[in-house]
Structures are given as structure tokens and as C-alpha cells.
Amino acid sequence: MKEYTVKKLAKMAGVSVRTLHHYDQIGLLKPSIRTDARYRVYGERELLRLQQILFYRELDFELKAIGNLLDSHNFDLVGALESQKQMLLSRRKRLDTLVATLDKTMLHLKNKTMMNPEELYEGLPKEQAAAWRMEAKENWPEQVAHAERELMRLSKADFKALQDGFKANVEQLAMMSHLDPAGSDVQAAIAQHYHYILRFWGKADDAAEAYRGLGDLYANDPRYTQVDGVPAETFGNFLQRAIHHYVDMQLR
Structure with a gap:
């Protein structure tokens, strides 16, 4: 022994x-x-x-x-061990839940020092940004809430880089608006545009149809295709055709 x-x-x-x-x-x-x-x-x-x-x-x-x-x-030692195992598993489940809650709380506190919903709309006139956000939440409440949650996970620097990249991409497309929307150069820029949009949306569920719908929105609402603050109907129609072609050729 x-x-x-x-x-x-x-x-x-x-x-x-x-x-x-x-x-x-x-x-x-x-x-x-x-x-x-x-x-x-x-x-x-x-x-x-x-x-x-x-x-x-x-x-x-x-x-x-x-x-x-x-x-x-x-x-009964064996019975006691089995009972203890079940109690410990139950405790582990509670602890896992607590850890997940702590992670969410830390993420929230971290994001409070980094990003908040208002900061997602910086660069737009305050009243316009508020109106656009309200309109979007009324039409697509779940999608907007999800997108804002995902964007607020970014640091300010990463979000600024995303904004700057998207802005440069839109400016590039605006300068191409006299070209064939189905041309290779335009479609390459639209592919970049699509991936920027996915990052802003924060998910890819039904992305093809959603992106096609965004093309229609560009054509039907000049607020979203202003160039230097001036509505550009031609640019909106160009984006719609380019996006539809991209969806049909690449996302089907």
C-alpha cells in the first residue's frame, strides 16, 4: 500500500x-x-x-x-462522484454564462471609449445623419442594429480607414460614370465597393439581393449619390446598372 x-x-x-x-x-x-x-x-x-x-x-x-x-x-462513492460531476457541469455552465456576460460588458466598456452610434455618422450634417439613421431603422431595424453593433467593434482608427477607403472607392466610381457599367475596370471597382458594403453591413445573409436592392436605392434616391453635395442622377443610374451586372455575373 x-x-x-x-x-x-x-x-x-x-x-x-x-x-x-x-x-x-x-x-x-x-x-x-x-x-x-x-x-x-x-x-x-x-x-x-x-x-x-x-x-x-x-x-x-x-x-x-x-x-x-x-x-x-x-x-455511495460512485454515486457521489456522478452527482458531483453533474453539479460541477451545471456550475461550469453557469460560469461559462458569466464569462460570456463579462466579455460582453468589457466589449461594451471598451467600445464606449472607442466608438458609439453617433460616431458612425460623423462627417454628415447632424440633422441629416439623424434623419437617415431613423429612416434606416424604420425600414431595416434588424439589419441596422446588427450593422451598428459590428461597426462598433472596430477601433476608431480601423473605422476611419474603412470610411476613407469607401470614400475613395465611391470617388473612383464617380469618375468612371461615363464608362460602360459592365466594363472590366468598372466591375473591378464595383467588386471593391461590394466588399466595403459587406463590412459596413456586418453580415452576408442574402447579400446578393440586398446589394441589388442597394443599386436600386442609388438610382431612386439622389441623396445617396451626391457628388460634392449635388445630387447626381446619372451617377445613381450608372451605379445601379454596374451593381446589377456584378450581382448577375459574380453573385449568382
């Missing part, structure tokens, strides 16, 4: 020697042998009992209650 000194057992179990001394004093975990020199020596049986004690302690049982359970005449 293997024997363990109090020091070795404490190290194996991750508890202090003082804890084992206390368990001995209150009768919760007695050593199997006490030498003539009063040294405590533990065997396999005590190891299993200590395991049970530590499991129950992890589950917040009081020491007295643990002793009563372990000393009960009908105590």
Missing part, C-alpha cells in the same frame, strides 16, 4: 499542510497511521476521502455537512 506524508499529500492535493492538520483535528480526515514520532501518514483510502472533501468544498458544502455525508452508512 502506498503511503503519503502530510507534506506530500498536501502538495498532491493543492492544499496546505495546515488545512490537513485542521481536517485531522475536527475528525474530517484522519491519517491512516500516526507514527511514534507523531507524524501523519495517509493511504489510498484517505486520498479518496480527501478528493471527496475537496469536491464538496468546491460545491460550497460546509465541513460539518461533508463529514456527515462521508460518514453516512449508505454513502
Whole structure:
């Protein structure tokens, strides 16, 4: 039979020697042998009992209650282990939920110092931005909420880079508006435009039809295709045709 000194057992179990001394004093975990020199020596049986004690302690049982359970005449070790496993799994599930909540809270606090919904519309006149956001939320509430959540995960620097890249892409398309919308150069720029739009939307569900609908919006609402603050109907029609061609050729 293997024997363990109090020091070795404490190290194996991750508890202090003082804890084992206390368990001995209150009768919760007695050593199997006490030498003539009063040294405590533990065997396999005590190891299993200590395991049970530590499991129950992890589950917040009081020491007295643990002793009563372990000393009960009908105590079933295998059954106890199965019960403890289920309780620990339940606790792990609760802890996983708490960790997820903490992650969300930290993300929220982090984003409060980095991005907020108002910052997503910087660069637009304040009243216009508010009106556009309200209109979009009325027409596409879930999509707008999702897009804003995803964008607020970005740092200010990353969001600024996204804005600048998209602006340069739109300016490039505006300068191409005299070309064939189905031409290779225009379609290459539209491919970039599409990927910028996906980043702003934050998802790709039904992306093809949504992007086609965006092309229609450009053609039907001049507010979205202004050039230097001036509505450009021709540009809107050009974008619509270019986007429709891209959807038909690349996204079908």
C-alpha cells in the first residue's frame, strides 16, 4: 500500500499542510497511521476521502455537512462522484454564462471609449445623419442594429480607414460614370465597393439581393449619390446598372 506524508499529500492535493492538520483535528480526515514520532501518514483510502472533501468544498458544502455525508452508512462513492460531476457541469455552465456576460460588458466598456452610434455618422450634417439613421431603422431595424453593433467593434482608427477607403472607392466610381457599367475596370471597382458594403453591413445573409436592392436605392434616391453635395442622377443610374451586372455575373 502506498503511503503519503502530510507534506506530500498536501502538495498532491493543492492544499496546505495546515488545512490537513485542521481536517485531522475536527475528525474530517484522519491519517491512516500516526507514527511514534507523531507524524501523519495517509493511504489510498484517505486520498479518496480527501478528493471527496475537496469536491464538496468546491460545491460550497460546509465541513460539518461533508463529514456527515462521508460518514453516512449508505454513502455511495460512485454515486457521489456522478452527482458531483453533474453539479460541477451545471456550475461550469453557469460560469461559462458569466464569462460570456463579462466579455460582453468589457466589449461594451471598451467600445464606449472607442466608438458609439453617433460616431458612425460623423462627417454628415447632424440633422441629416439623424434623419437617415431613423429612416434606416424604420425600414431595416434588424439589419441596422446588427450593422451598428459590428461597426462598433472596430477601433476608431480601423473605422476611419474603412470610411476613407469607401470614400475613395465611391470617388473612383464617380469618375468612371461615363464608362460602360459592365466594363472590366468598372466591375473591378464595383467588386471593391461590394466588399466595403459587406463590412459596413456586418453580415452576408442574402447579400446578393440586398446589394441589388442597394443599386436600386442609388438610382431612386439622389441623396445617396451626391457628388460634392449635388445630387447626381446619372451617377445613381450608372451605379445601379454596374451593381446589377456584378450581382448577375459574380453573385449568382
